[in-house]
Amino acid sequence: MNARRITASVLVSLLLYPAVSQAGGAVPDPSRRQQLIYLLRQDCGSCHGMTLKGGLGPALLPEALAGRRAEDLAASILDGVPDTPMPPWRGEISEDEALWLAGQLLKGLKE
Amino acid sequence: MIAVFRKTLQLLAMMFLGIATARADGLRGTGDLGVVIERAGGSVLIVETTGQTVLGRVTGLGDLSHASVVFSRDERYAYVFGRDGGLSKIDLLTRRLVGRIIQSGNAIGGAISDDGRLVAVSNYTPGGVRIFDAKTLAPVADIAAIYGPAGQRSKVVGLVDAPGGRFVFSLYDGGEIWMVDCRLCIDGGKPVLTRIGRAGKLPYDGLITGDGRFYIAGLFGEDGLAMVDLWQDPPVIRRIMDGYGKGEAKLPVYKMPHLEGWALADGRFFFPAIGRHEVLVADAGNFREIGRIKMHGQPVFAMARPDGRQIWVNFAHPLNDTVQVIDVPSLKIVKTFTPGPAVLHMEFTPRGEQVWISVRDKDRIDIYDTRTLKRVKSLPVRKPSGIFFTARAHRIGL
Ligand code: HEC
Numbered sequence: 408m409n410a411r412r413i414t415a416s417v418l419v420s421l422l423l424y425p426a427v428s429q430a431g432g433a434v435p436d437p438s439r440r441q442q443l444i445y446l447l448r449q450d451c452g453s454c455h456g457m458t459l460k461g462g463l464g465p466a467l468l469p470e471a472l473a474g475r476r477a478e479d480l481a482a483s484i485l486d487g488v489p490d491t492p493m494p495p496w497r498g499e500i501s502e503d504e505a506l507w508l509a510g511q512l513l514k515g516l517k518e
Numbered sequence: 519m520i521a522v523f524r525k526t527l528q529l530l531a532m533m534f535l536g537i538a539t540a541r542a543d544g545l546r547g548t549g550d551l552g553v554v555i556e557r558a559g560g561s562v563l564i565v566e567t568t569g570q571t572v573l574g575r576v577t578g579l580g581d582l583s584h585a586s587v588v589f590s591r592d593e594r595y596a597y598v599f600g601r602d603g604g605l606s607k608i609d610l611l612t613r614r615l616v617g618r619i620i621q622s623g624n625a626i627g628g629a630i631s632d633d634g635r636l637v638a639v640s641n642y643t644p645g646g647v648r649i650f651d652a653k654t655l656a657p658v659a660d661i662a663a664i665y666g667p668a669g670q671r672s673k674v675v676g677l678v679d680a681p682g683g684r685f686v687f688s689l690y691d692g693g694e695i696w697m698v699d700c701r702l703c704i705d706g707g708k709p710v711l712t713r714i715g716r717a718g719k720l721p722y723d724g725l726i727t728g729d730g731r732f733y734i735a736g737l738f739g740e741d742g743l744a745m746v747d748l749w750q751d752p753p754v755i756r757r758i759m760d761g762y763g764k765g766e767a768k769l770p771v772y773k774m775p776h777l778e779g780w781a782l783a784d785g786r787f788f789f790p791a792i793g794r795h796e797v798l799v800a801d802a803g804n805f806r807e808i809g810r811i812k813m814h815g816q817p818v819f820a821m822a823r824p825d826g827r828q829i830w831v832n833f834a835h836p837l838n839d840t841v842q843v844i845d846v847p848s849l850k851i852v853k854t855f856t857p858g859p860a861v862l863h864m865e866f867t868p869r870g871e872q873v874w875i876s877v878r879d880k881d882r883i884d885i886y887d888t889r890t891l892k893r894v895k896s897l898p899v900r901k902p903s904g905i906f907f908t909a910r911a912h913r914i915g916l
Contacts, residue, residue, distance in 0.1 A: 449860070449878070450835045453773050456601055457557070457583030461624055462642065463673070463690070463722070463774060487770060492722070492738055494770035499836065 432510070433503040443500070443508055444516065454492060459516070463492060469515040480509035548593040551610050552865070552907035554876070554883065555585045555598075556900045562587075562598060563899060564613050567867045567874075567907060570885055570895050574613040580604040580620075586627045586778075586904055589911035590652065591634035596906070597652070599628040599639055607655060610908070617655045621648050629679040632914070635704050638685045640677035647674055647687055649700055649709065659700055659709040665692030676724020676735050676777065678915045680748055686714075688721035688735045688744075695721070695735060695746055695755060715755045717744035722792075725777040726915035734758070736777050738792060745805060758805040759789075759798060768793030773834035775818050778916070783826030783846045790817035790831075797831060799849065811849055814840050819863065822846075823888055824870035832861045832875075841875060843891065853891045857884050862902070868909035876902035 435443060448457050454464040465471060472480065484505040487495035500508070551573075554563040561577040579585075581602035588597050595616070598606040603622035608615055622641040629638050630652060638649045649659040663672040672692035680686050683701030688694070695717045699710040719739025726733050726748075733746040742760040746753045775790035782788075786808065787800040797820050799809040815837030821830050829844040838860050843853040860878035867873070872894065875884045883897045883905070910916040 450772065452583050453835075456581070456624070458581055458602075460581075460602070462584065462601065462626070463675075490739065492720070492771060492774060494772050 432506045435504050435507055439504070440507070443504060444511070446500075447508060447511070447516075459512070467512050469513060472513055475513065477506055477509040477513055480512060481505035484508060546611070548610050548908050549868070550908075551593070552874075552905060553587050553596045553598070553608070553610075554874075554899055554902050554906075555582050555587070555904040557582050557585070557862075557878065557903040558901040560600075561900075562596075562608065564608075564610055565897075567872070570872075570897070572897060572899075576608050576613055576615055578615060579606050579618075582903070584626065584903075587906040587910075588628055588630040588637070588916070589906075589908050590630070591911050593908040593911045595652075596908075597628060597630065597637050599625055601625065603639075603641065605637065605639055605650065605655060619650075619655050621650070621657075626673070626675060627677055629677050629685055629915075630911075631679055631683050631685070631700065632681055633683060636683070636700055638677060638679075638698075638700075640674040640687055642673040645671040645673045645689075645691070647677060647685065647698065649685070649698075649703060651704055658703040659698070661696075661698055661709060661711060663689050663692060663696070665689055665694060675722055678724060678726040678733065680726055680733070681730040681914065686724070686726065686733045686746070686748070688717055688724050690721060693717055693719055693721060693739075695724075695733065695744060697748075697753070712752070714746055714753050717755055718742065718757070722774050723777040725780040727782060728914055730914040734777065734780070736775065736789070736792060738771075738774070743789070759800055759807050762791065762798055762807055762810075766794070769795065769816065771816055771834060772836065773816070773818055773838070775816070775834075778819075781820050781822030781826075781829050783822045783829065786846070788820045788822065788829050788844070790820050792816075797829065797844065809849060811844060811851070813851075814842055814854065820844075821864055821866070823873070824866055824868065828852075828888060830864050830866075830873060832864060835860075838862075855886075855891075858882070863904045865905035865907055868907065874905045876905055878902060 455467050456462045459467040485497045487493045550566050550568045552565045560579045564573045580600045583601045586599050596608045603620050603625045605621050607617035624643040625641050637652045645663040647661045663674050672689035674687050675690045677687040684699045686697045695714045697712045717735050718737040721735040722738045724735040735744045741762050743758050745756050745758045785802050789798045791798050795813050796810045801808050815833035817831045831842045841855045842851050845852040858877040858880040862878050863876045865874050883899050885895045887894050
């Protein structure tokens, strides 16, 4: 499972690399950002807690994710974590959006 | 201007209804009361189902994402279990918070004992079950869910009350089912713990049948359910519905199903499948699969109308704007509604003539007549999630 995860994240990082290096990752526009934060709190929140303090899934707060790479978190978001309830969100969330969300998680949401 | 006028009229109407449902002497019963969780605001509404009105709001309840409620046996008090480990006790008559503790860092649900003296909470962090005096919320027992040779701590799910002052629950990480007998706890006695055994991979929720006999845990990691016959002594775990999706790739699950809304109707059990857009039907006599009903999405709740004639089903994100109704005799879907985005919960009135449905993203509760399948009313509510009526007080496992 770990090998698979690492391969997946390497692949995703490779895919994302140009966008990140040139533009720092395409940042979603404000209305999409708002949608993503709503999704994060409400729908990711059903497993990770609305305040992201954790639930069935682990906490997604900056302290909990300290030292993690945004690319790896984005890979988990896009492809899920096999054999666990973490589902893949590819299709609903684009690669740029996943990377942006991962960045928000690492930084911490306001309030 | 017109809006203001309308508001005033609405207010007047609400006042009138308030007066109409309260007795002249100020006394009222609580059998038609309920609690609606307002997920985002850390508040709950006290509602009544006779005139379908909101009686008031109680605030200051903390993080209510994934909150649930049980009722005292006199149906006067509601115990609200919050995600942040908060356990709040509300007086439905005065609509006041009368007790509140933070009993853990992260909780998932709770139960009340058959004699009404104990309230138990299942916790994610620290993983285990804590039991409190229902009157005072003073702690009476603390069961750490420690499993395996390395002594890891497991999240606890599927906590239910069982007859005889017992609680049954499942270890999500540990994959086990445990039972605690706490009859003597309140008088200083020790809880008696029984590790019933291995349930399977990642039990995610549990239910107990209305007669208090069978405890059933749903498994995320396996196609099947784990069942315990509590009438057996000692109780043992049996696998049922094994391999219900054999050979089929699982679909992603964007919200975990809840078994609390399990349905027993016409000698058949109805369960949400996991990773499939189906409701599973099992013979209640032998727990063999007798059918599957294709549904609109991943079912979250599959709840039987109290008389068992219909099953109402809601769905996980992103197909959560829909509700479907299964007709039990024919096993056919007789109605598909689209109340709006994020239908989170459904609750039947005590005898089931109406069902209340929370539509989170519309900030609304819709009330349907279950015979005509028509909407009869909507109530404005801020981000509603769980709806709980006091009739639960007298049902095992709720
Ligand atoms: C159905 C439940 C569920 C939902 C919904 C869900 N997650 Fe998860 N998530 C999990 C679980 C369980 C894990 C832990 C997997 C494991 O054991 O490694 C996880 C892990 C993760 C991780 C990896 C954390 C780490 O330390 O590696 C990230 C990041 C994450 N989720 C983000 C999200 C985001 C963002 C969403 C919404 C778009 C979301 N999750 C929705 C259950 C869920």
